[in-house]
Amino acid sequence: MFKSEVVKRVLDVKRVLDVKRMLVPLAVAAVFILAGVLCPHTRAEAGTVNLTLPYLYTDGLMVTYCMVSNLNPDNTTSDNSTTVSFKVMTKETGGAAQTAHSIASQYSPMSGFTRMLYFSKNSIYNRTGTVVASLADELPSGTITSYSGVLTITSSTATCKTIVMSCLQTQSGVVEKRFVGYTCDDGTNLVGY
Secondary structure, three states: OHHHHHHHHHHHHHHHHHHHHHHHHHHHHHHHHHHHHHOHHHOOOOOEEEEEEEEEEOOOOEEEEEEEEEOOOOOOOOOOOOEEEEEEEEEOOOOOOOOEEEEOHHHOOOOOOEEEEEEEOOEEEEOOOOEEEEOOOOOOOOOOOEEEEEEEEEOOOOOOOOEEEEEEEEEOOEEEEEOOOOEEEOOOOEEEO
């Protein structure tokens, strides 16, 4: 009699734990769904991809290099009107104005193109070291701070499936780590990396 009671209680506990294990993923999914419903202003519009970069630095030692590719095979004139901008969204010291800084069109990832952009000090550079966007109005020279921002890419075919990005962070010129924690949002897909 005692043995069967113990077995019964163990089985009851196991059933409760099984139910909890099934409910946790559903609860997490519900939170993400509600976040999308309650915060519609964070979603991108059609043809717009927002790549959110969570931590960048102005000290010049921590440089973030990003390769941004447009995998769309349709190399048409309409798709090649791709525009790119960057907004400083948060700063370690003081509030961010969240103003869009345009990046010149010749540095945008048109269909079939990959562009390298890197974030160093208070500017964004191309692969040859030319400044393609200055963030000096948001991040004054001489202030060592961390910040986050959104790289926005707009074209007729831009989605998180066609615009992909991969980044590395360096410390004094030596690769320290793969850049993680960024997201891609195109209004339909929300992907975390």
